[in-house]
Amino acid sequence: MLVMQIAQTVLAVAVAPLLTGMVRKVKARLQYRTGPSVFQPYRDLSRLFTKETVVAHNASWLFCAAPTFVFAATWVAAAQVPTISFDVALSPAAELIALFGILTSARFALALAGLDIGTSFGGIGSSREVMIASIAEPAILMLIFVLALVAGSTRLTDIAFFVASPSVGLRISLLLAFVGLAMIAIAESGRIPVDNPATHLELTMVHEAMVLEYSGRHLALIELAAALKLLFYVSLISAVFVPWGIAPSGGTFVQYIIAMTLYLFKLAVAAATLAFFEISIAKMRVFRVPHFIGAALMLVLLAALLRLVSQSF
């Protein structure tokens, strides 16, 4: 259904800053601060869009093109995840492999842009980003493998539909995959303990180091893309592991409203959980990050192993 696809696409870009705002708000409250309003990211974005965009003298076309590309790619990926309806126009294209491929190309573009100007921070950021990616991607591929083994398909709507069906039961491989995906999501969307989006500390920053040279409109697009990436992972986890409430094909208006409310509720829960996790854990040193993602890889590998051994896992 084209209408639902458009609705999902718009919804993604509309609630992405809200999710970021909610995480910040909950985190602030947990630290006994009042914190900015949950709508602050919208204000930040609109302010950035109106500001002058400064570009370095030696920047190539790549530097200017990257933000747009990164934003577009992330948006496409985020819009494909079934959030309120299983039956959307692009659902046949919502292959997990394709989605992660799109995200990876966005990452590639951003890493190139970080190197483009030739400042040392951009280089550090890009190299760290690529290091993380080189371990995270095997983990992601293994995760896709596990989900495909469980659900018999790599298409996201099929997987979500399968998990929502009552026959699936409690599966230990799904539990392992869930923990693995959560760890990958934390690493990939640049949250504590892997990266801290709130600081610009040269010792530890990854994503912020890459985008240090950006300003104005470019920076707004990149920030929005980062918010969309977080939204993508949260939606992915909720679609794969808690798909209940998503309207079936040919759903009624009421079902869509319920799906929509539930989706927002899931986002709020995810934001609260993420915020709680972030305040209770310390930022890792960069060279410990491979251990973290390595552990995720192991868990997902274990899930695959168990699933291959016996159908009942």
Place this chain on the structure above:
Amino acid sequence: MIPLVPDIAHFLAGLLVLLSFVQLYQSRLPPLISIFAAQSLALATFVAWQAQIQHAPHLVITAGITLIFKVMIIPLALHGLIRSLKIHRTVETVVGIGPAMMTGMALVGLSMALMMRTSAAVDVVVREDIAFALSVVLLGLLMMVTRRNAVSQAIGFMSLENGLVLAGTGAKGMPLVVEISVAFSVLIAFIVVGIFIFRIRERFDTVDIAVLDRFRGERP
């Protein structure tokens, strides 16, 4: 929801293995103790569930012992212990999380491979629970081998013991389970009291007896 009945047991058993891995990953003591408590909680739930589905009310005693002893008393005692020994901030130089996790994976694979070769005469679900139990046992052993701190070794031993209780209660109608779990609780109490009384911070090298020989003046 009939199909869910064995699933829940299965799921809890798998959760124990997962928590064993988390223990292997965790290099700081306070979270390690909390993870152990969580694992014991999962075990208590598993045993209580087994009591339900096997219609074996005596298993409730084992569940109760696990809950009171290993979820509450032991973790609290250990938290107090590491604070009084002033080792609550130590980060262990673990052998290397990567190799340890890899070895752990191999051990899980091994236990699966071993158990799957046994005949189908035993119930499939029970067999897989035993495979999980074996994994927990082997991961506990691995933890005892890779850690240098007496407290984390003790936790390794206790998580090994969790695996044994898992196996014992997963096996249908096993006699003497309660007696065995009581005997084991005594053993564990001894370990914790031993660490506390003798202020053992580092493990005594259990593998390399050459070091001890030198210490004893056996080497000139």
Place this chain on the structure above:
Amino acid sequence: MNMLLSPAADMLLIPIAAAALLAAIPFYRLSAWINVLASLATFVAALALLVWPTVPTGHLIQVDDLNIVFLLLNALIGFTASLFGKSYLAHELETGRLLPAHLRFYHAVYQILMCMMNLALLTSVAGLMWVAIEIATLATVLMVGIYRTHEALEAAWKYFILGSVGIALALFGTILVYLAAQASVGAGLAAMSWSTLTSHAAHFDPAMLNIAFVFLLLGYGTKAGLVPLHAWLPDAHAEGPTPVSAILSGLLLNLAIYAILRFKIVLTASHATIAAGPMMMTLGLVSVLVAALMLYRRRDIKRFFAYSSIEHIGIIAFAFGLGGPLANFAGLLHMTMHSLTKSGIFFTVGHIVSIKHTQKIAHIGGLTISHPRLGWLFVACIAAIAGLPPFGVFTSEFLVVSSAFMQNPLLAAVLVIGLLISLGALFLRLNDIAFGEPKGSLTPNKMSYFPELVHLALVLAAGIFIPSQLASWFQHAAKLLG
């Protein structure tokens, strides 16, 4: 009332009642006597078991040809060790190494240990045997650490941790055996009793039994001190009180072997399983060779004999692994002979150490000159453990080697090499300790030589003449082992 008259039940009830009594009595002289009397009563009960092997109703305990050998040995050495312990601990009290409170604790734990070892041997249920061995381990840990010195605590802790891991693995093996049995026997206590296990073993899943036996061998093998699982053994022997060293070497190692044997019987009854023998033979041979080589580098007299125990446990495991009527007979005989000789040696070493106030071999010398009786007794002990005729160890080692030559000459050659290496080490140390210039303190020994003389006399008698009844009895037990 009926239950009290059964000697099998008495072997459990006397020690446990004595333990309760000893825990309540604060007078150490009295409690030492009670300890000896209780051990004597247990020994008498064990002898009575030979005449009336009746078992009280219920299926938790059983008496058969196999465990009665172990039970008798257990009760005898338990008695002599308590006798030796009485004079030894009185001496330790004089020198101030132990306090009266320690002795009270020691005596109570000693009886608990006796009770648990008897229970492990008597019970017909695999799970109960496990519980008994676990408590016996805890009791010995407490006794090893009784001196409270840094080394003693360390030895106790090491023994405790390794023993616990061993015990945990053994429990897993036991659970697996239960699972294998449960499929054909049905749930409940029957699936854990030795008789049901053996009679139904042919229907068990062989793969499950195989895995179970590996765990059991590793688990109880740790308790038996087989190389490479022996790390705890020398320390525990060296740092604990000498009566405890005698008990450890003479009885506790046997107990672990007994546990392995029980499961080996089950495994042999099922034809599809892997042979348990080669695994035991490998561990046994490795133990013999490693321990024999290690003997040369020991400088502590108790650690020296601890390694000698590892060597002999290796021989025993090898003999039982070899299987067949002759090898099993030889294994049983060697186990008996070793228990008697080695505990006798530890008694003698206890005298030496309490005279010289040191365990360092370098500080002990010329015993035959300074203390002729003790010195020549020590020489006789070494000759016995080295396997020289006319002592019983010679007979049993000869039988082990000759049965090995019949079945596998190559392995027999390896075994002989190991025996010869250890022989060299024994005589080297014998020369240092018994002959040459007297070294160290020259105070005369006030303790009685009675316990070790009893042991030596028995070993000597067995070396010269084995009564046909005894031989047929051992043959029955050997037949049970398959």
